[in-house]
Amino acid sequence: MFADGFAHSALPMNVTFGRGMSPVKEHVDSLGFRRPMVISTHNRTPLARSVVEVIAPVEAEIYPGAVAHVPVAVVDHAEKRARDMGCDGYIAVGGGAPIGLAKALALRTSHPIIAIPTTYAGSEMTPVWGLTENNVKRTGRDPVVLPRAVVYDPNLTISLPAPVSVTSGMNAIAHAVEALYAPDTSPIVAMMAREGARALTAALPRIVSDPTELAARSEALYGSWLCGAVLGSTTMALHHKLCHILGGTFDLPHAQVHAIVLPHVLAFNAPFAPQMVAGLDDVFGAGDPWTALWDLQTSLPMPIALSEVGFREGDIAEVVRQVLAIPYYNPRPVVAAEITALLGRALVGSTPTP
Numbered sequence: 001m002f003a004d005g006f007a008h009s010a011l012p013m014n015v016t017f018g019r020g021m022s023p024v025k026e027h028v029d030s031l032g033f034r035r036p037m038v039i040s041t042h043n044r045t046p047l048a049r050s051v052v053e054v055i056a057p058v059e060a061e062i063y064p065g066a067v068a069h070v071p072v073a074v075v076d077h078a079e080k081r082a083r084d085m086g087c088d089g090y091i092a093v094g095g096g097a098p099i100g101l102a103k104a105l106a107l108r109t110s111h112p113i114i115a116i117p118t119t120y121a122g123s124e125m126t127p128v129w130g131l132t133e134n135n136v137k138r139t140g141r142d143p144v145v146l147p148r149a150v151v152y153d154p155n156l157t158i159s160l161p162a163p164v165s166v167t168s169g170m171n172a173i174a175h176a177v178e179a180l181y182a183p184d185t186s187p188i189v190a191m192m193a194r195e196g197a198r199a200l201t202a203a204l205p206r207i208v209s210d211p212t213e214l215a216a217r218s219e220a221l222y223g224s225w226l227c228g229a230v231l232g233s234t235t236m237a238l239h240h241k242l243c244h245i246l247g248g249t250f251d252l253p254h255a256q257v258h259a260i261v262l263p264h265v266l267a268f269n270a271p272f273a274p275q276m277v278a279g280l281d282d283v284f285g286a287g288d289p290w291t292a293l294w295d296l297q298t299s300l301p302m303p304i305a306l307s308e309v310g311f312r313e314g315d316i317a318e319v320v321r322q323v324l325a326i327p328y329y330n331p332r333p334v335v336a337a338e339i340t341a342l343l344g345r346a347l348v349g350s351t352p353t354p
C-alpha cells in the first residue's frame, strides 16, 4: 500500500465535539458576527430558534427555507434576504441542505460559516459547494465555503429518525469507501476512512435498536466527522458521480440514493481497487466487503432498490449518458453496458456483483 508514494495536504479544521451548543457563541464572538443569518430547513425551525437564544445578545435572523440540492432560486431569495438584513455571517444548523445553502451564499458574499450538523452527510467538512439549475446539479470547490467552525453535538441528532439515520450514515460510509481508492488518498486519509466507516457500521444497528442511545449517537457523529473530512480531502469517483446525477436530474433523495447505490459500486470497483478491499477488512472483517455491506443494509430499515425512491427503468439511459459525458477518475474503466447493468441491479435491489 502506498508503494508509489503519496501527497497529503490538510484542510484547516476547527471542530468541537460533545460540548453542547455553547461553543457556537464562542465562535460567533471570535469571528466577530454582528448580524448572522441562522439557516435551517422548515421542519428544524425550533432548533434554529435555540441557536438564536444561544448566541444572544448578538441579533440573528432565521432563514428556514433550505431544501435539498440547493436550487438557484432558493439561493437568490436567501441572498436578497441576507443583503437586506445586513448579514455578516451564516450559522447553518441541520443536515446537508442548510449547510449547502450557507455554502452557496458564502460563494457569493464571502461571509464565513459556522456549521452545526445534525445528520451524517459530512458537508460541513468540505470546501465543496453544489447548485441545481434547470435540473442539472453543478459542484465545485472553493476554500471560501469551508465552514470556519463546526460544532458537533450528538444530543441534537437524537431526534433524527432511525431510517434517516441509517441512510445518512450510509452516505457517510460512501465517502470513506471512495476515499480508500481515491487518486489523492494518503495513509492519514485511509486511517480516517477506515475508522469513520468502522464507527458508523458499529453505531447504526444500535441506533435502530434505540435511537435515544447517546453513546451510539456519539459514535455515529464521530464517524461522520471522519468520513466528511476524507470527502473534503480527496477526489470522489463513480459512486458520487452517479448519485449526483440521480439527485440533481431526477430529484431523488440524496441519502437514500447514496445508500442504495453504494454496495453496487463497491462491488463493481472492488476487483480494480485492492487497497479499498483491504482497508475495509478493518470494517467488515475478511471476505467480500460488498456482501458484508449488503447483509448489513438488508438488516436495517432502509430502501434497497432505486425503484422504491421513484427512479424508473426508462431513466437509466440518461444517467449513463451523463456519467460518460465528462471524464473523471474511477479505478475501473466506466463502460456504458456495465453501468447500465449496475443501475439495473440497483433499480430492483438485486444482489450486488463485481
Ligand code: NAD
Binding pocket: 041, 042, 043, 044, 067, 068, 069, 070, 094, 095, 096, 097, 098, 100, 118, 119, 120, 121, 122, 123, 124, 126, 127, 128, 129, 130, 156, 157, 158, 159, 160, 161, 164, 168, 231, 254, 255
Ligand atoms: P437534509 O439536510 O435535507 O436532511 C434530511 C432531513 O432530515 C430534512 O428534512 C431535515 O430537516 C431533517 N433533519 C436534519 N437533522 C435532523 C434531526 N437531528 N432530527 C430530525 N430531523 C432532522 O439532508 P442530508 O442528507 O443531511 O443532506 C443532503 C444534502 O447535502 C444534499 O443536497 C447533498 O448534495 C448535500 N451534501 C453536500 C456535501 C458537500 O460536501 N458539499 C456532502 C454531503 C451532502
